Ligand SMILES: [Zn+2]
Ligand SMILES: [Zn+2]
């Protein structure tokens with residue numbers, strides 16, 4: 022069966038390389054090893070979203086039973102999104118679970134993930150903290166996601182206010198990522214984030 | 221609601237809160253007891269009303285008790301007798317018999333509709349094995365039926381629709397033949413085409429497709445089936461195309477699947493078939509393969525002939541009347557989640573409230589007597605036992621704080637925990653008592669043995685002692701299962717405030733006071749109405765009168781009021797239930813006390829107590845076993861003699877008592893508001 026998996030990945034890889042999305046730099050696929058069991062994917066943050074201008078790297082592991090079982094995909098780039106864990110990068114998407122079909126391809130997966138970034142589903146959350154903010158405070162969510170895109174995915178929008186708050190915490194010896202997580206969780210309220218870190 | 225699990229607070233906070241809640245609870249209970257005398261006066265009339273209602277219920281033909289003295293007569297003769305908890309007409313089938321039974325359905329359907337057995341199985345599995353319903357639906361709207369059952373794509377989505385034959389010849393649409401003959405005219409048997417899944421170029425006759433026309437090579441189909449079956453999926457295997465949900469019929473699976481996997485497939489499929497068949501259940505006993513068959517699915521006790529396991533037929537977990545299946549599941553999950561918390565509180569030892577010596581509970585009875593100072597007190601509330609009165613057992617009833625709707629989230633969480641612990645302690649306490657009392661049975665047996673040896677009576681003379689302890693276990697079991705039920709019963713008082721504060725945007729509480737008054741009035745009407753049913757059952761004309769009266773009242777208020785009204789009903793239901801619960805609680809304590817001191821208790825006295833306890837238990841279970849949520853799903857199986865018990869009209873009003881009542885509300889409202 023592994024043979025079919027390799028066969029399929031080989032063909033899908035070619036398909037993606039030649040696709041118009043690659044031509045437009047929207048998606049990218051790279052082989053990690055020679056036996057086609059692991060790949061690196063890349064998605065450009067969709068326009069008119071807080072992820073615009075960022076580049077998001079994915080880890081793609083191909084199971085032996087591929088394509089009869091879905092590939093295992095997670096974000097390596099840290100991202101602030103209701104359906105993606107801000108801690109592990111794990112993704113909640115139906116086609117990566119029970120809605121997978123053997124006729125789907127890695128291209129389908131990458132394009133579906135791009136669509137998910139453009140339209141989150143907060144009612145089926147992977148990250149409850151992010152989903153709560155998305156629903157209750159969309160403004161705050163947008164600027165937080167934009168800030169994460171800037172810091173982790175090379176997005177263009179700096180947020181001096183946020184950077185300053187993180188600085189305040191790093192000055193106290195907190196790791197910058199931990200500071201960012203705490204501040205993002207508490208809607209950038211410095212006092213509450215500090216309290217959360219030190220208790 | 222799950223205060224402990226949702227809270228972001230630290231462990232220390234939680235424990236502190238627990239102590240707080242516990243102290244508060246103890247304080248509250250004691251205070252209650254002091255007020256008891258005063259309360260007793262106030263409640264006397266209320267209790268009298270209840271007593272009358274209970275009395276009138278006892279007099280209805282549903283439960284024609286012959287009186288308390290001759291405790292065995294009467295029970296066996298009425299249809300709501302001693303065995304009303306056991307599901308009647310049960311059969312224990314071995315695997316072969318169960319398979320034959322399923323095959324009978326398959327043959328019946330496939331010959332009626334002229335379809336393949338494989339397709340018939342799929343239809344039966346998806347439609348609760350109801351042959352006549354399938355036949356009706358199929359002949360009325362064949363196309364819609366095929367689409368609903370995932371045999372055919374909806375017309376607009378179909379690929380090469382012209383290739384799909386008319387549904388009348390349904391056997392022919394089965395994808396048994398190579399796709400070259402059923403779909404895609406472009407597929408030519410000689411020129412190789414590439415499979416979309418494995419990418420291999422293969423001659424056209426190696427391809428198969430379902431009615432959707434999505435074509436894949438037979439090797440890929442086989443691998444697809446293998447992967448699915450290894451994940452335990454059998455009847456829900458669908459097409460490999462993206463977003464296509466057409467199901468694969470068994471015939472194609474068995475044609476293409478490796479022979480070595482056939483047995484595994486058949487075993488899993490059998491398991492799935494039994495699980496969708498409404499009158500079949502696997503025995504939940506360990507290593508037991510018996511399939512139980514009932515004529516109707518009810519939340520009653522079923523016992524396996526082969527291994528002796530007893531369970532609730534409807535849901536497969538242990539028998540749990542008067543709590544219903546959904547609620548008991550919720551409760552058991554909750555208890556598992558909160559177990560640490562609750563265990564922390566319900567320790568095995570308590571101090572004697574009078575001399576403060578540490579007492580360990582070593583018997584099942586809550587009526588404690590301090591070995592040191594001989595003070596008699598209640599294990600649950602630590603109050604003086606004499607204050608409990610002989611029949612009114614105040615401490616089984618949880619008092620909700622009526623102002624809770626207006627308090628802070630913090631206070632509400634504390635209240636929620638307090639409420640849970642109240643019920644949990646009692647639930648857990650009965651479970652413990654049950655264990656302790658089963659040890660007591662052994663002790664009694666050995667005591668009888670030594671008595672017989674020393675020639676003080678024969679086994680037959682002492683048999684009543686064993687009967688008494690068996691009955692005690694049965695009663696305590698029921699009582700244990702009343703607590704999850706009571707826990708989830710909505711109390712209307714707090715409910716009013718929450719709901720009103722949600723929907724009322726303006727005005728003060730005083731402005732809207734009339735709503736509460738209206739609800740209270742409605743509650744009174746409903747309450748009366750409800751208890752007129754046994755009477756009205758025999759006086760048809762008066763029923764319509766009550767309907768007219770109540771629908772007048774309803775018409776005066778618009779939709780939201782119906783909501784309160786239902787909660788009012790559950791409020792009065794709750795009170796009645798709690799009363800019945802308290803009664804059983806009291807009688808069981810008396811019985812437990814007497815059984816533990818059996819040798820010094822008068823035999824007649826003990827038997828009288830047994831009789832009373834069993835009577836209380838039956839009263840409490842009566843509603844459960846007669847109400848509409850335990851209404852059997854009518855099955856498509858010919859009756860094997862015997863008649864079903866008619867369900868009285870009373871059901872429509874008692875429906876509202878089940879669990880949280882969300883879905884039920886409309887059901888019981890329907891006849892009134894329409
Ligand atoms: Zn293939
Ligand atoms: Zn299909």
Ligand SMILES: [Zn+2]
Pocket residue numbers: 503504505508509510524525526527528529
């Ligand atoms: Zn069994």
Ligand SMILES: [Zn+2]
Pocket residue numbers: 519532533534535536537540544545
């Ligand atoms: Zn059940």
Ligand SMILES: [Zn+2]
Pocket residue numbers: 572573574575576577590591592593594595
């Ligand atoms: Zn004492």
Ligand SMILES: [Zn+2]
Pocket residue numbers: 598599600601602603608615
């Ligand atoms: Zn008590």
